[in-house]
Each structure stands twice: as structure tokens, then as C-alpha cells.
Amino acid sequence: MKIIATDRDGKEHILEGRDGWTVMEILRDAGLPITAECGGACACATCHVYVDEEWAAKLPDKSDTETDMLDMALAVEANSRLSCQIICSDALDGIRVTVAPE
Amino acid sequence: MTTPIETDVAIIGAGPIGLFAVFELGLLDLKTHLVDILDRPGGQCTELYPEKPIYDIPGLPVVTGQELTDRLLEQSKPFSPTFHLSQMASGLSRLDDGRWKLTTDAGTEIIAPVVVVAAGGGSFVPKRPPVPGIEGFENISVFYAVRKMEQFRDRDILIAGGGDSALDWTLNLAPIAKSLTLVHHRDGFRAAQHSVNQMRELVEQGKVKFHIASVKGLHGDNGQLQRVTLAGADKKEFQIEANAFLPFFGLTIKLGPIAEFGLNLHENLIPVDTEKFESTTKGIFAIGDINTYAGKLKLILSGFHEAALMAQAAFHICRPNEKLRFQYTTSSSNLQKKLGVA
Ligand SMILES: Cc1cc2nc3c(=O)[nH]c(=O)nc-3n(C[C@H](O)[C@H](O)[C@H](O)COP(=O)(O)OP(=O)(O)OC[C@H]3O[C@@H](n4cnc5c(N)ncnc54)[C@H](O)[C@@H]3O)c2cc1C
Ligand code: FES
Numbered sequence: 001m002k003i004i005a006t007d008r009d010g011k012e013h014i015l016e017g018r019d020g021w022t023v024m025e026i027l028r029d030a031g032l033p034i035t036a037e038c039g040g041a042c043a044c045a046t047c048h049v050y051v052d053e054e055w056a057a058k059l060p061d062k063s064d065t066e067t068d069m070l071d072m073a074l075a076v077e078a079n080s081r082l083s084c085q086i087i088c089s090d091a092l093d094g095i096r097v098t099v100a101p102e
Numbered sequence: 103m104t105t106p107i108e109t110d111v112a113i114i115g116a117g118p119i120g121l122f123a124v125f126e127l128g129l130l131d132l133k134t135h136l137v138d139i140l141d142r143p144g145g146q147c148t149e150l151y152p153e154k155p156i157y158d159i160p161g162l163p164v165v166t167g168q169e170l171t172d173r174l175l176e177q178s179k180p181f182s183p184t185f186h187l188s189q190m191a192s193g194l195s196r197l198d199d200g201r202w203k204l205t206t207d208a209g210t211e212i213i214a215p216v217v218v219v220a221a222g223g224g225s226f227v228p229k230r231p232p233v234p235g236i237e238g239f240e241n242i243s244v245f246y247a248v249r250k251m252e253q254f255r256d257r258d259i260l261i262a263g264g265g266d267s268a269l270d271w272t273l274n275l276a277p278i279a280k281s282l283t284l285v286h287h288r289d290g291f292r293a294a295q296h297s298v299n300q301m302r303e304l305v306e307q308g309k310v311k312f313h314i315a316s317v318k319g320l321h322g323d324n325g326q327l328q329r330v331t332l333a334g335a336d337k338k339e340f341q342i343e344a345n346a347f348l349p350f351f352g353l354t355i356k357l358g359p360i361a362e363f364g365l366n367l368h369e370n371l372i373p374v375d376t377e378k379f380e381s382t383t384k385g386i387f388a389i390g391d392i393n394t395y396a397g398k399l400k401l402i403l404s405g406f407h408e409a410a411l412m413a414q415a416a417f418h419i420c421r422p423n424e425k426l427r428f429q430y431t432t433s434s435s436n437l438q439k440k441l442g443v444a
Contacts, residue, residue: 043150074229077287102232
């Protein structure tokens, strides 16, 4: 599956997702500026991304922890998600995300 | 001016690795002072995951971040380390006699032959909202913490955030503010329910204004805030009057002043040798998440090992004329005396 990620300078990166890995891990390992301080424990909100509207609807709903943790993210929008909570799978092939500002 | 403190080892960072360093250094009779910007020891373990279980600490099949911290504190207690908490280690310089002087933003000065940087990913600092020009308003009209409530009397206050800090300060400051507006990106909060209820009552009584919105722009001159542009859920922008802005979005990790200490850095990490865990500057050691070497794993257990080896090398710097004796805590009555068990 492919992830199309836009960085903070507006540059697009096409990344190869790995089944079962989180989108945060793929972005981080590709060197995108995702801090992911808590390493994916849904405890820091530094893996904040905007998911393209079209894809946002296809994702599983946020857990209560994710919703709560998003309160600690900056510049939250309706399509905000924590990328450590999005798990790669073929159903998400082509998903577009944008790294949120810091 | 406070008089400088003289000790054997100054440790930057009271995370798990800084705490274990106290123990390893203590066994060798070396006294320690620790500096941490957080108001309690434990670093990432207590700040990011106090309730979460850790499964890979040797000999402890499961322990939470808070429990591990409590146990490390108990273990280092016989050596009575001194903690300088809520202070940023902000300066490091070499004295003529070869020792180091570590200074903090609170004016504490620690003089020691050895400095151990156990600073993790850096210091925990408040998250800064991505609003253009916000730096220029900081500490004049924009504050990330409330130190003196009186400072906010009769001001038009804007608070942003949805956690306990945002709610608590909304409740505490509303009675003394001229006006108080709370903004959050949703009509839900990750704060204690009774605080949320009290806030809603104040909104009903007209004592607090609440908007589902985010802060887009700050306006004013010379750091004096006058108006703020907000964008509502419908993305429509509007302005409100405010001369104090308190954003509460929790903490994040930034390398901070260590970058200015003149140490050799590689991608914000301190390269060390794997014999002593010393940086390329003599007398400055780096252990735990802050260091880098071939094969480094950012794990607590690796940091513990690094602390033990660092302590051996630190001993030779602090006590150049003494010979180090290798002993087990199990069988050495000398070590047991130090631990207060013999
Ligand atoms: C959610 C999560 C789960 C984890 N799970 C595990 C696990 O299961 N097993 C494992 O081994 N590891 C785990 N880790 C990693 C582990 O927590 C770190 O490796 C460990 O905390 C590193 O310890 P440290 O003492 O080096 O640094 P930290 O814990 O980062 O402590 C550094 C301290 O230094 C302070 N500091 C830095 N600069 C300054 C300055 N200039 N002035 C004052 N203070 C300063 C900081 O405020 C901080 O308190 C996990 C981490 C997270 C976030
Ligand atoms: S990595 Fe910390 S919340 Fe996602």
C-alpha cells in the first residue's frame, strides 16, 4: 500500500506502507518531521496529521484516548488524527495525509 | 547571589538514568546534585507514561513508569542526592582549576569535576501554538504557566486548550479577570468532570465565554496583546479583545540549552565512547537517551549499564589518587554500610 504524505513545506512524498505498521512509523522512518515522542503510545500528540477528507471518512473511528490526546495537539481540525493510531492495510492504499504544524 | 555548591558530580536530568547514576556514583562515594526542569523526578517515565507498564526491566516482569521511578528513588536514597527541580540547566563553563560550573535559570551554580548529561531527548517545555509572531508576545502577554495570579487581575484573558490546566486556570482566574474567554477545538474536554461542570456554569452565568475555535492571529505592539483572531468550527474568522493569552497544550521535548554548551553533537545526540560513556569533552559524560554510539538502543536497561561504566571513569577524575576496588553489593560489608543495610 502507498501513503501520500505532504510535509510542512508542502512537498509530497510517496511512501510504501507496511501491513500492520502504523502510519506514524512509516512517516518517521522516511525522515518526515514527525516527533512521535511517546513512540506510538497515544500519549504525546506529536504525531498529528490531517487526513484528506475523502480518506478521513474511511478510517475507523477515533478511540476515546485518541480523542482526548488530540486535545494536546496544536491547530486541530475536523480531519485531525494521531498517525500512530492509523494502522496500514490494503484498504488504505493511497491514503493522503499532511503533517500538522509544530 | 547564592554561593556556588561544590560537589563531585552534577547531573543534568532526573529521568530514570540520572536517578540510577546517583546510585552507581554513590556506591563509589561520589556525591551528586541533579537538575531537572520538571517539578518531579522520573523524566519520560513520569511525564509521558506514569500508568503504563514496562516489561523489559531485568528482574521486574512488569512495572509502571511511576513505580520504576519510585523504586529508583528508594534505591538512591542512602546517598542523599540533592534535587534542583523546576530549573533549567542553562550554562556550562570550565573553571581555571579544571572543574566545571553548571548554572541554572534559577541562579543555582554547581561546581564539580564531572558533569553527567542524562538529559534524554532534552527538556520538557510547553507546546507553542503555531500562531505567527507569538514569540514576540511571550512573557509579556503570552504565558505558558501562571506563576502569580495577581498578574492577571483585571485583564481580558484568553485561555486555549481542553485539559486540566486550561480548565483549572479558567476557574481560578475567572473571578479576578476583567473578562475571560476559553477556546477549544471541540465541545468536549479531557479534564476532571467537576471542573468541566463548573466551567459550564460560569458560561451560563455569563462570567466566562466559551468558543469552539482555534487561535489564528495575535495583534498588538511591543509584545502588548490587544486583539486575537479566532476561527470557529465553520472556519469563519472573528476577533476578540484580549491582553493576556494562556495556551495550555501540554509539554513537548526540545533539546534546549544543551545545544549551546559547546559539546560535540550529532543530530541532537552526544557521541560517546563505549568504555566510559564520555563525550569528546573530558569530564563531560552522556548517558541514557541523549547519547549515541554504534549499536545504541534507547532503552532504560542500556542506560543503566552506561551509568555503571560512567561511574567508574568519573571516580578516577574525582579521586585521582585513590584506587578503585571492584566489589559486589552482595558480599561487600563496605558497600552494605553505605547502603545502610549492614
Ligand atoms: C510511552 C513510552 C514508553 C516507553 N517504554 C519503554 C519500555 O518499555 N522499555 C524501555 O526500556 N524504555 C521505554 N521507553 C523509553 C524510556 O522511557 C527512555 O529510554 C528513558 O526515559 C530514558 O531515560 P533518560 O533518563 O535518559 O531520559 P528522560 O527520561 O528523557 O529524562 C531526561 C530528563 O532531563 C531533563 N532535562 C533535559 N535537559 C534539561 C536541561 N537543560 N535542564 C533541566 N532538565 C533537563 C528532562 O526534563 C527530563 O526529565 C518508553 C518511552 C515512552 C515515551
Ligand atoms: S506518537 Fe505519541 S501520540 Fe502518537
